[in-house]
Amino acid sequence: MAFATAVIGLGTSIAGQISQASSTADSAEATGKSQKQAYDYNASVYKQEAELIDRKTDLSVYRQRKAAKKLNSQQRASYAKAGVLLDGSPTAVLVDSAAEAEMDIMVTKYNSEIEKNKALSSADYQTYLGTQAEETGERNANAAWATAGGNIASTLLTQASNWATRSIPTKKGT
Numbered sequence: 001m002a003f004a005t006a007v008i009g010l011g012t013s014i015a016g017q018i019s020q021a022s023s024t025a026d027s028a029e030a031t032g033k034s035q036k037q038a039y040d041y042n043a044s045v046y047k048q049e050a051e052l053i054d055r056k057t058d059l060s061v062y063r064q065r066k067a068a069k070k071l072n073s074q075q076r077a078s079y080a081k082a083g084v085l086l087d088g089s090p091t092a093v094l095v096d097s098a099a100e101a102e103m104d105i106m107v108t109k110y111n112s113e114i115e116k117n118k119a120l121s122s123a124d125y126q127t128y129l130g131t132q133a134e135e136t137g138e139r140n141a142n143a144a145w146a147t148a149g150g151n152i153a154s155t156l157l158t159q160a161s162n163w164a165t166r167s168i169p170t171k172k173g174t
Helices: 002-082 087-169
Strands: none
Touching: 002 087
16 A cells, blocks of 8 residues: 555655656747747848838938939029029039939938948847747747656656665564
8 A cells, every 4th residue: 555655645746756757848939929929020120121121221222312313403593693604614503413413312221221221230139038038938948848857757766765665674683
């Protein structure tokens, strides 16, 4: 009867360890997946930001070109009103104004490209962090199972040793 009780106790202990390992592993995996979802969401926000930067840049370039054309038209009208021929200095001023406007557009595009690349880089980093979080969750789950396996093996060896010690006959009178 004592042996049966010990076996039942051992089985209960092992079942508890398996249950605890299962719970810990499930929690670790769920945490990793949850963190990955959060990082993936952040990555999608950064990607949307990059798209908006492109749209903002297009609008800004459109407005700058429109303003440059308006300035060019106003300059031409002023020259015409004053009776100035579009030779020499007036032409140089028009060309210089157009070149300056185009340079401003190039600077706008360059700055926007830097801003967009920062957003895309942040998106990539968030994706990386998400992958790392998910893998960490999986490693922690595997570690929980490995720890449980070690604990169960230790429990079995200890119990086997105890049973073996009890069943060895001892000499009386020595």
